[in-house]
Amino acid sequence: MVNLVRAVQNFSRTNSTATTQAARATGSARRFVPGVAALVLTLLSLPPASRAATLPGGFGETLIANGLSAPTAMAFAPDGRLFVCQQGGQLRVIKNGVLLPTPFLSLAVDSQGERGLLGITFDLDFFANGYVYVYYTVNASPRHNRVSRFTAAGDSAVAGSETVILELDNLSGATNHNGGAMHFGRDGKLYVAVGENATPSNAQTLLNLLGKILRVNADGTIPADNPFYSTASGNNRAIWALGLRNPFTFAFQPETGRMFINDVGQSTYEEINDGIAGANYGWPNSEGPTSNAAHLGPLHWYGRGPVETGGCAITGGAFYNPATSQFPSDYVGSYFFADFCSGWIRRLDPANGNVVSGFASSISSPVDLKIGPDGSLYYLARGSGAVFKIQYTATVAPVVSAHPANQIVAEGQPATFSVTATGTAPLSYQWQRDGTNIAGANASSYTTPPTVAADTGARFRCVVSNSSGNATSNEATLTVTTPQPPPDAPQLLTEENSTRAIALDSVTWFRDPFPLSTPFNFSADGRTRVMLFAVNLKLLPGETSSAVSAEAIDSQQKVFPLGVEAVATYPGFDWLTYVVVRLSDELNGGGDVQLRIKVRGVSSNSVAIKLRGTTIGAP
Known part of the structure; x- marks a missing residue:
């Protein structure tokens, strides 16, 4: 399989270079080489890979589900279920670690080339309305991509509940560069990534939606504060950013709303771009770093090269900011991304765009990455038709992240001290007063009995421990005030x-x-x-x-x-x-x-x- 991946990369570089040279000779833009898509499709039809991913020390992976047919994207529902798109139009559900036999939804789609069921997201008010949004290629003439909304009823979509949110532009005969990723932003708007349909000039015009990031309201109407609302017309007012080739995936950082757009390159660079309203990322006039002041260059880019050092199609993309972290603390805030051809996952420091480290390799054609509610990293392996979970398996010793604070209380009132610590569960707590254990004080907070004046100056701390070690908090001092009788009135x-x-x-x-x-x-x-x-x-x-x-x-x-x-x-x-x-x-x-x-x-x-x-x- 690795040899075939290299063949795809070498063929892509050779033919893209030839096409680029021809384009330069004729003054035209670079064109897509259909032969590359054929080889990629051949690669995707191979049987599942047998070897496990190579991971850093202390990490392991678990197979969550297999038997998926040409998976393209996945997303966690707010209730914890994992939904997986299959290119042929079936939306599958993994519930409690089991792939349900009956699809949530089966759509008639055009699945030629890179078309098909390509994206999924959930309404921000999913628990109240059950809305599920999908991005797919309509199997009717004229061919085009569509964003639709369906209503969930348990593990199935309500029959006849489809509501069309957005009809995209008609497609050319080329079946590649469709994009398809969708997410709701912190502003409550729906963001949609759309490829340029192998026509580079589409990316630079406001006359169609191709090669863009779109922004619409949940019902498909267009926000009046979109950057091109007053200069574009009709549905094109939904354009939020332009100049993209094939933004197959993107992600929002949960805490800040920062957006990273992963744009698949042609022959030179794969890009990670900061998502900025009104930005022009330069395609087809630039790819990778640029000196053109009118174009926003990528935060991070990497070249196409050997499997060990380069890649040919950036996929995935997930910020590691879970509500509960399962990885060590130095991973929090990292951005994980993958490469489809090279089969690796890397992590990036969003602060400066430097790759912190390679993270995983020997993955069978990763197409999507997500952080699960359990704090683990999930990847969708198209080559093996499976979902895997990467989790930290080593035990991490406790680290106190929030120390108890000094307390001042009136005599007769209790005082409460609290501590917060990270580390591999289960964590044990033992509170101490003046260095001596307090019997029964074994929770993350401790409340004293009613205080007396003699308690003033007592020092409290907590020892947090697990099987890998322990950590002792700073001491907090108790001060007890004695109420003074009111003075005699003059x-x-x-x-x-x-x-x-x-x-x-x-x-x-x-x-x-x-x-x-x-x-x-x-x-x-x-x-x-x-x-x-x-x-x-x-x-x-x-x-x-x-x-x-x-x-x-x-x-x-x-x-x-x-x-x-x-x-x-x-x-x-x-x-x-x-x-x-x-x-x-x-x-x-x-x-x-x-x-x-x-x-x-x-x-x-x-x-x-x-x-x-x-x-x-x-x-």
């Missing part, structure tokens, strides 16, 4: 015991009590001040008069902030504190004014100050 002294009591002032203190009927000026600036006397008012060490505030409330319940200028113990009376308050200029006219002070958030009683009808600030 009490302003008055000449009578009532809420409308008249405040004592300095004159009252040294003379017989009498109502404060006129303002007093206590300084040369002519501003009106009142000296109040209070008990239960002591400044703490380091506190100043700024710890005390004052306010007045007039008969209209309007509040006036007052300035506190002095707070001190009265000489000879350590239980008595005087407060000098500067009245506000806004307190004009006669009437009663309620005045109170506040210390560390605690208010005093309110006292009345009787003012005569005059301006407070008047000298």
Whole structure:
């Protein structure tokens, strides 16, 4: 088989080069060589390969299902079932690891060359509506590709439920370069990859949908924010990016929505392109890296060469960002891609486009890659008509990824500490207090009994272990606060015991009590001040008069902030504190004014100050 693969590659290079030279001589674009397709079809008809894939240490593969006829694409349904497209028009279902005997759907398709049932995806609201989308070649004249939607009823499509979402352009006599991949983006739109039908000029025109990435709403209508909506017309407004030869597969990174487009080259390079709205990837005027400012060059490309170093048709494509990672942590974020002819899978660093490493080889014609809900990498081997799962089989020691945090709680309340760790399951947890195991504390979080003041300063950590080792988290410290009784409220002294009591002032203190009927000026600036006397008012060490505030409330319940200028113990009376308050200029006219002070958030009683009808600030 390997020799035949090499024959296909050598034939492709030789004839493509000859065609390219002829095209250059005549000034025309490069043309498809039909003989290559014939050899590829011969390759695909070979019996299944007997040898297993070659994988990195610690990885193994499992056969999920075989007996598939010319598979082309696969996708996981939101409920975990794996759907596989067969080129002849049958959509198969693998459920609980078993290939169901009855197809979910059987379509009449044109399966010549690279035509047939080529793509599948699921509605974002699949659990509610059961919608399944497929891409296939209509077996009627004129031949063309179509995107349709079917409704699922269990493991079968509802009879008569087909709804045509998008009819693509009529095809030429060439049966190759159809594309077919489909995915919903994070924006809720359906993205469709379409090949240029072996007519390179199709890729550069806005007059048809061939050689493009399309973007439509789930019902097939066209979003008005598409990049060519105002310059194209009709269905061509669905064009989202152009300049592609045969984008057989593409993928979205789940967390970011970043798109990678895998474009199969002609005679020079296979490409991985960043999917950008409105981008022109240059085909047929460029293939691989380009200096043309009007074209967006690939993030990564590789040449066509020997099986060990090159390839001839990029396929697959999957970002490793599963909800639950089954691979070691350094694989998370990688982009896996495959080559159909060379039978390998590689992984790419999306940050810079460098190939991190070869990953798998000796695979029988891989056409699609997907990350399963279990975090394993699944590949569809067309040459053997089978689906395989690659999983990490070695045991990974735990690594703490989120350490417990310090906790502050009130006395009598419990405290909860949590830890997060990665590693091969099952993971065991043992919480410790001050280095000593806590009996029964064997979960990823630990809640203490009700705390007491003596618990302050206790240190908690967790030891996570499995059969390969253990990891100890950082320590977290517990602080227990003791509720303080509220301080006694300061009490302003008055000449009578009532809420409308008249405040004592300095004159009252040294003379017989009498109502404060006129303002007093206590300084040369002519501003009106009142000296109040209070008990239960002591400044703490380091506190100043700024710890005390004052306010007045007039008969209209309007509040006036007052300035506190002095707070001190009265000489000879350590239980008595005087407060000098500067009245506000806004307190004009006669009437009663309620005045109170506040210390560390605690208010005093309110006292009345009787003012005569005059301006407070008047000298």
